[in-house]
Amino acid sequence: MIRDRRKIEELCEAHPELSELLTAQMPRHVAMIMDGNGRWAKQKGMPRSAGHYEGVKSVRRVTELSSDVGVDYLTLYAFSTENWNRPQEEVDTLMHLIGIAIEQELPDLMKNNVRLYLIGDLSRIPNEALNRLRGAEEATRENTGLKLLMCISYSARWELTEAARRLSRRVAAGEISADAIDEAVFADHLATAEFPDPDLLIRTAGDCRVSNFLLWQIAYSELKFTDTLWPDFDKPEYGRILLEYQHRERRFGKTSEQIRTN
Ligand code: FPP
Secondary structure, three states: OOOOHHHHHHHHHHOHHHOOHHHOOOOOEEEEEOOOHHHHHHHOOOOHHHHHHHHHHHHHHHHHHHHHHOOOEEEEEEEEHHHHHOOHHHHHHHHHHHHHHHHHHHHHHHHOOOEEEEEOOHHHOOHHHHHHHHHHHHHOOOOOOOEEEEEEEEOHHHHHHHHHHHHHHHHHOOOOOHHHOOHHHHHOOOOOOOOOOOOEEEEOOOOOOOOOOOOOOOOOOEEEEOOOOHHHOOHHHHHHHHHHHHOOOOOOOOOHHHHHHO
8 A cells, every 4th residue: 555645756756767656566575685885885985884874874765665655564684693793893883873773763663654573583682772672663563554674683594493493392392293384384483474475575785695584485585686785775776676576477386377367
């Protein structure tokens, strides 16, 4: 459901190539690998942290556009399990920034009726950042618009291993039989159990890989890789990708003919 037609019409006026955007169905769930902050900063002779700060503006832009066009779920890969291995100074900066940024964006999240969810191994996040994140998650609890899923200290292998562990415990406790485990039961034990799978996964900054992100959930997602560095990723480009998505044929293993006659 389009949430702000006027804002989209303004965007389309400034970018006529987007004029068809509202005539077809939006993806219900968009996931993004936000890459290229470091390279953006380096190109400008700035410290890597400057790229991360600038990247927050892109987070705001994609959240706004997702909300306005009526995407229901936006999942952002903000910090991976592997990112803990970066130099300590950069880890500290990122943790601080993520906490501060979410807190600063809270009034806008509230205004736009966005609900925040945190996904990941939160036990590793420093208290100061975690308190800010938890506070924002709690504050947006009653919001009913866009669901913004922040993956922090997340990796798909962590999530899959946790699911296997939880299921094994339930089998050992006699709550469920091993033979009853099917795809649906397994998916119910993932950190993302309550959310649908992404329809579209976008990665910025040119690398064509999925880097341990939502490996189970993206089995049938449409993938889009763009060379644009995350801090330069703007609403018109996101709009063009949404438009491209609308022209893709999703077959889920079936034939074109089957899809067209359904
Ligand atoms: C990847 O760029 C980016 C990250 C590891 C962090 C992403 C975080 C933000 C955009 C800020 C988060 C803010 C909120 C509100 C969630 P990179 O450092 O890997 O860049 P490089 O590949 O060019 O080195």
